[in-house]
Amino acid sequence: MMAVASPQLAFRSIVHVDMDAFFASVEELDHPELRGQPIVVGADPRAGRVRSVVSSANYVARRYGVRAAQPVTMAWRLCPNAVFLPPRFARYSEVSDAVMEVLSGFSERTVRLSIDEAVLDCSNAGKKFGTWKSLGRAIKDAIKKEIGLSCTIGIATGKTLAKMACELHKPDGLTLVPPGQEKAFLAPLPVEAIPGVGPRAREILQRIGIHKIADLQQANLDLLVAHLGKPALELWQLACGIDNSEVIAHFERKSYGEECTYDKDLSQLEEVAQALKDLAEQLEYRLAEDNVSGRTVTLKVRFADFRTITRAQTVPVPIRTAPFLEEAAWRIFRLHVSDSQLREDRIRLLGIQLSNLYRMRKGEQLWLF
Ligand SMILES: [Mg+2]
Numbered sequence: 089m090m091a092v093a094s095p096q097l098a099f100r101s102i103v104h105v106d107m108d109a110f111f112a113s114v115e116e117l118d119h120p121e122l123r124g125q126p127i128v129v130g131a132d133p134r135a136g137r138v139r140s141v142v143s144s145a146n147y148v149a150r151r152y153g154v155r156a157a158q159p160v161t162m163a164w165r166l167c168p169n170a171v172f173l174p175p176r177f178a179r180y181s182e183v184s185d186a187v188m189e190v191l192s193g194f195s196e197r198t199v200r201l202s203i204d205e206a207v208l209d210c211s212n213a214g215k216k217f218g219t220w221k222s223l224g225r226a227i228k229d230a231i232k233k234e235i236g237l238s239c240t241i242g243i244a245t246g247k248t249l250a251k252m253a254c255e256l257h258k259p260d261g262l263t264l265v266p267p268g269q270e271k272a273f274l275a276p277l278p279v280e281a282i283p284g285v286g287p288r289a290r291e292i293l294q295r296i297g298i299h300k301i302a303d304l305q306q307a308n309l310d311l312l313v314a315h316l317g318k319p320a321l322e323l324w325q326l327a328c329g330i331d332n333s334e335v336i337a338h339f340e341r342k343s344y345g346e347e348c349t350y351d352k353d354l355s356q357l358e359e360v361a362q363a364l365k366d367l368a369e370q371l372e373y374r375l376a377e378d379n380v381s382g383r384t385v386t387l388k389v390r391f392a393d394f395r396t397i398t399r400a401q402t403v404p405v406p407i408r409t410a411p412f413l414e415e416a417a418w419r420i421f422r423l424h425v426s427d428s429q430l431r432e433d434r435i436r437l438l439g440i441q442l443s444n445l446y447r448m449r450k451g452e453q454l455w456l457f
Pocket residue numbers: 106107108109110204
């Protein structure tokens with residue numbers, strides 16, 4: 089008998105998550121006594137900080153017309169009762185990390201797009217939840233339960249479509265673009281609903297009679313290219329519901345390294361030991377900041393005549409603290425650079441790099457180390 093693939097396997101499930109009024113919501117979370125009041129994150133105009141702009145406003149303040157990027161003086165005029173709170177970016181970034189942790193439980197392919205937005209490829213997880221609706225609900229519930237905040241979600245077969253769906257119903261929304269209905273979903277939207285279509289592109293499109301995405305779907309492709317250039321092709325494809333870009337964390341680092349060129353060439357073992365200790369400490373700082381550990385240590389040695397060697401060693405368990413990094417680098421050094429070579433060739437640069445990385449979740453401890 090022939091196996092029939094579940095229809096759910098045939099299409100991609102891309103989830104776009106946008107935290108609702110993020111900074112203002114974090115403030116509400118941390119100051120429950122302010123709940124229900126209009127909250128504006130931004131410098132207090134009553135304190136004379138009149139040149140600042142609004143970073144974020146909760147939905148109560150938005151009802152008065154307060155918006156992000158507005159001058160705080162205007163926000164004050166629109167909503168004299170608003171509570172103005174100075175932004176606490178370190179706190180928002182901490183909550184953003186916690187949200188990412190919850191999201192990565194739903195998919196290995198979770199990419200942070202900004203402090204309050206992420207995209208997940210849930211093509212596999214989708215199966216477990218049966219329907220997109222229950223997948224979306226599960227993600228929203230998890231964020232509400234774990235973090236205490238609400239978010240808006242869009243789910244579609246592509247990244248851009250999912251983001252556009254997300255934009256449609258805020259806050260606390262869940263909008264689905266079922267596979268096969270992309271074109272119909274897009275048709276009634278104005279062209280500027282497409283991310284990347286700014287005022288200039290909109291103006292050009294309007295001049296050739298294109299206002300809605302439906303117009304774009306029926307447009308003459310040659311005419312589009314003539315007016316917009318090559319990007320027109322992608323725009324037209326997207327308008328027709330074709331959105332195949334992958335969810336990949338392009339910016340994810342593969343390694344962390346520190347190196348230093350010395351004013352005076354090194355020729356003594358004690359100098360090298362001290363130099364490696366310093367480099368290991370600098371490296372530890374950056375690894376701790378990003379909560380990353382790794383198993384492969386690479387030592388780079390450049391001699392006075394610019395001859396350069398790089399030698400690596402892989403340790404059995406992930407490391408990230410300075411003493412272990414220093415120890416590994418020292419071991420590699422002793423193995424590959426003899427005492428006489430150090431004295432005669434002298435060293436102008438040393439570097440330590442850690443790769444084979446492990447990204448740890450919040451609260452997760454390194455086994456043993
Ligand atoms: Mg947001």
